[in-house]
Amino acid sequence: MNQPARITVVGGGSWATAIIKMLSEGNAHIRWWMRSKTDADHIKKYHHNPSYLSDVQISPRKVRVCTRIKDALRDSEYVILAVPAAFVSDALQGLQADSFTGKCVISAIKGMIPGDNCLVTDWMEQKFGVPARNLAVIAGPCHAEEVALEKQSYLTIAGQDIECAARVAELLSCRFVMASPIDDIYGVEYCSVMKNIIALACGITHGLGYGDNFQAVLVSNAMQEIRRFVDAIYPKHRDLSGSAYLGDLLVTAYSPFSRNRTFGSLIGRGYSIQAAQTEMKMIAEGYYAVKSIHAVNRKYGVVMPITDMVYNVLYEKASPVSEANALKGKLS
Structure with a gap:
């Protein structure tokens, strides 16, 4: 044995x-x-x-x-x-x-x-x-x-x-x-970070009353955003439709167990960041991650409208309603 x-x-x-x-x-x-x-x-x-x-x-x-x-x-x-x-x-x-x-x-x-x-x-x-x-x-x-x-x-x-x-x-x-x-350690690790940011965006817009149709468009655009960012930092042939990438994104974006989606939903419903953190009683990694990704992207200049929306709401005190309205026109 x-x-x-x-x-x-x-x-x-x-x-x-x-x-x-x-x-x-x-x-x-x-x-x-x-x-x-x-x-x-x-x-x-x-x-x-x-x-x-x-x-x-x-x-x-x-x-x-x-x-x-x-x-x-x-x-x-x-x-x-x-x-x-x-x-x-x-x-x-x-x-x-x-x-x-x-x-x-x-x-x-x-x-x-x-x-x-x-x-x-x-x-x-x-x-x-x-x-x-x-x-x-x-x-x-x-x-x-x-x-x-x-x-x-x-x-x-x-x-x-x-x-x-x-x-x-x-x-x-x-x-x-x-x-x-x-x-693909770097691709997987960056995607694991990014999917929490996307889940925050899904939660914020869900909290604002956006429906399933919008959520589907948001997540499909998010996959493209993740691809642009990861390919800029660590270019490598990778299939982002795999479970480590797309699968992890989907479960975090949609599941009621997702603490990042839950945190975002509270923000969309009008909670302050402090009140949402108190309500959660657990850490939403995306809250910290979006600040780091935003800082890293200053070097690369990748077009990341969903990440920018989350960053603006959480760190620039931007209105979730205004940011979501601005994001609508950037998705397809």
């Missing part, structure tokens, strides 16, 4: 909990780092996360919960980052490059590092010297809530080293999840 894979999961939210559930289906020993000592103690005693996906049972035989990040990373072969992008730096505070030596680091984060305006994988390479061959990303289409319900789900694992991606895909595959590897 093969030795269990030694895996560290960083993060205590719904996506981290769903990843724990997937990994626990296989042959793995898992260390689960979370910031909240209260939640960690609860899981140790009652074997479920009290704050997220509380119906998911956590196996004490396979999962060891800890609140010291250095302890969590000790002896692990794989490190899965599943905290919001804005909190990655805080979560890994105090670690040095040798903490990641020889480990495969996988980003399950659908955002960019605020301020640095860079992808999580790029940041890990620059900050901790993790070589590109040891980096991978997890993409959907896959909502944590459906994983918790064991509904059939699909993941794409992208990495420059296809063998690394394939090993991660094998770890995450189980009776209700099919995971497959591809080598």
Whole structure:
């Protein structure tokens, strides 16, 4: 029998909990780092996360919960980052490059590092010297809530080293999840970021009362916008109709489980940003991501009317009604 894979999961939210559930289906020993000592103690005693996906049972035989990040990373072969992008730096505070030596680091984060305006994988390479061959990303289409319900789900694992991606895909595959590897790490990661921005746009316009006809046109134009942007930054032959690209966009744009769509809908209905964030009680990655993408695009000058609309509403205090009206004439 093969030795269990030694895996560290960083993060205590719904996506981290769903990843724990997937990994626990296989042959793995898992260390689960979370910031909240209260939640960690609860899981140790009652074997479920009290704050997220509380119906998911956590196996004490396979999962060891800890609140010291250095302890969590000790002896692990794989490190899965599943905290919001804005909190990655805080979560890994105090670690040095040798903490990641020889480990495969996988980003399950659908955002960019605020301020640095860079992808999580790029940041890990620059900050901790993790070589590109040891980096991978997890993409959907896959909502944590459906994983918790064991509904059939699909993941794409992208990495420059296809063998690394394939090993991660094998770890995450189980009776209700099919995971497959591809080598387009930058295309997948940027699309994962962009789809959250598009979901915000879908939510804003839905909150304003726009119907399904408009939403379909918005999403189809969004796919073209994503293509222009990704091709400008990382030109590569890629089929954006694949599930890692279009599939992930569709589920985030339309699903009631999408926190970005929900956040956008609140803004469209007249909530302030602060009130929407309070109502959500969870992070909408697109809120931070649109600022980073807008900054990156200053260099490339890609025509991105949907992204610009979201940025103007969230950061320039523009009227959602006026921005949506202006956007209508730019879609076809």
